[in-house]
């Protein structure tokens with residue numbers, strides 16, 4: 001059926017936050033296409049989720065060259081859905097992609113060389129049938145390529161018009177500071193950092209959040225639900241069809257059991273607050289104004305809709321925050 005977006009999509013369904021010291025505002029919830037949009041997944045479910053997201057004010061879709069499986073297939077599927085449903089709305093969308101992980105054989109198919117990054121961006125644009133992406137990321141720090149080379153490639157991507165903004169992902173605090181300095185000197189400020197951040201993964205609190213704040217860089221937190229562990233998905237078992245049950249899923253079954261006791265205690269707290277655990281985990285990240293957006297994944301419209309409701313209750317009392325710390329520290 002032909003898609004016409006909800007006319008009231010900007011009617012307070014979603015809040016927008018400024019991304020660092022830039023002119024760009026992002027929805028506080030963004031949708032990532034790492035899982036559930038690949039060649040192994042059901043195309044129509046992905047399409048329904050993208051439509052539902054856009055209908056509810058989620059203007060940002062995040063991809064990477066290697067998302068699938070097979071690698072590249074999430075961009076291909078997105079490109080096909082974009083052509084059918086979203087092309088007239090290109091100026092309302094923030095579409096990002098990345099390069100850094102293994103994409104093709106030989107010495108130029110991963111990491112951070114200029115050769116790899118710029119070739120990969122061209123490939124991504126072709127797969128997505130786009131003239132440009134809004135954000136192009138270096139997906140991970142390359143310890144062997146000079147940072148200047150990687151940053152010059154991002155700057156080149158922006159200058160060529162193939163990307164509007166430059167971003168980095170998974171960079172430690174110190175290299176983030178250096179990368180920001182190089183990009184600034186080139187005249188292409190670093191827009192955004194994409195780190196893993198959730199109640200279960202808090203490395204960013206040891207320096208990175210302070211660094212991005214000083215540098216005026218926004219933050220988009222990935223895997224905010226710890227791939228589903230911070231939801232009610234695994235409280236009783238590993239259900240059929242869940243990420244941990246799939247051979248290609250990045251959540252391994254052995255990661256589930258050690259998380260369950262904490263997830264159950266957090267789930268009880270969330271219920272007391274009148275929220276689902278997923279909603280509370282998202283709200284917990286958004287309590288920090290340095291977090292521009294929370295980058296969720298979903299396998300159904302129902303999950304997306306659940307997650308969007310997190311916005312109804314972003315506030316925490318200091319007692320609630322203390323109780324959460326207690327659970328996370330295993331007290």
Ligand SMILES: NC(=O)c1ccc[n+]([C@@H]2O[C@H](COP(=O)([O-])OP(=O)(O)OC[C@H]3O[C@@H](n4cnc5c(N)ncnc54)[C@H](OP(=O)(O)O)[C@@H]3O)[C@@H](O)[C@H]2O)c1
Pocket residue numbers: 031032033034035036062063139169170194221222223224225226227228229231232233241242243244278295296297298299300302303304306307
């Ligand atoms: N830069 C990087 O290196 C990097 C790395 C990883 C991810 N990312 C980005 O971050 C995005 C999100 O990552 P993620 O998918 O790991 O995020 P996540 O939000 O932590 O996990 C998403 C999974 O949680 C489950 N879920 C979501 N909402 C739920 C709900 N309301 N109730 C029950 N279960 C729910 C679903 O699992 P089921 O599938 O089992 O239903 C869903 O697939 C990715 O798509 C990608 O864009 C970036």
